Amino acid sequence: QSALTQPASVSGSPGQSITISCTGTSSNVGSYNFVSWYQQHPGTAPKLMIYEGNKRPSGVSNRFSGSKSGNTASLTISGLQAQDEADYYCCSYGGSSWVFGGGTKLAVL
Amino acid sequence: QVQLVQSGSELKKPGASVKISCKASGYSFTTYAMNWVRQAPGQGLEWLGWINTNTGNPMYAQGFTGRFVFSMDTSVSTTYLQISSLQVEDTAVYYCARPLNSGGYYVGLDIWGQGTTVTVSS
Numbered sequence: 001q002s003a004l005t006q007p008a009s010v011s012g013s014p015g016q017s018i019t020i021s022c023t024g025t026s027s028n029v030g031s032y033n034f035v036s037w038y039q040q041h042p043g044t045a046p047k048l049m050i051y052e053g054n055k056r057p058s059g060v061s062n063r064f065s066g067s068k069s070g071n072t073a074s075l076t077i078s079g080l081q082a083q084d085e086a087d088y089y090c091c092s093y094g095g096s097s098w099v100f101g102g103g104t105k106l107a108v109l
Numbered sequence: 110q111v112q113l114v115q116s117g118s119e120l121k122k123p124g125a126s127v128k129i130s131c132k133a134s135g136y137s138f139t140t141y142a143m144n145w146v147r148q149a150p151g152q153g154l155e156w157l158g159w160i161n162t163n164t165g166n167p168m169y170a171q172g173f174t175g176r177f178v179f180s181m182d183t184s185v186s187t188t189y190l191q192i193s194s195l196q197v198e199d200t201a202v203y204y205c206a207r208p209l210n211s212g213g214y215y216v217g218l219d220i221w222g223q224g225t226t227v228t229v230s231s
Contacts, residue, residue, distance in 0.1 A: 003153070037218030038154070045224055046146075046154065051209055051217035089154050091217070097170050098144070103153040 004090055004101035010069040017078040020104045024091030030071040034093035037075045041086045082108050111135035113205050114230035120228045121195050128191040129225045131205030138186040139163045142208055144218055145190050147201040158189055195229045202226050
């Protein structure tokens, strides 16, 4: 499967909200409620932030939220903080495999 | 606590093979499948596939059949990724990752190993 499409970069100021989009197809994002989002700081392993489109694992701040409309999923981070600066990846189940997005670099200005 | 500990960095020449290990602890090994994900330098995450730790049956993503082999040893709660005929393009950090089970479905990857850097260079 082709990678999901994410913007290469987004930015925001502390306290603001940003949204990262993740566009797939009717074979993955559009057909399954199994979209997950990962945060990755340089030199570290990815961390699960959102699963099943809008659920947060224990310990993840409620400033992180997810949604989906058609073939596009979105991650919203509200009340931006300096430590949110990282790479973010979406991932979707596609029937018999998983596919990641290309990643989005979030800069907190 | 639940954790995955991977083997150390590897430096290999093109054409060689490498075998990476991922040791699980803190949970029942055969209860969860194990996924493998790679990240080339400066690039994004790429799903390689997964192994059913209950049956040993592997499933490979498109483009990762043939040279990539998943295996496991339940006696030591360890899964392995072997890559043969290494190419320079295989240079990457390789992660093992345990999926999150929600309502009987795997819905994301919530436990990750620390990553193993494989460098292929002549």
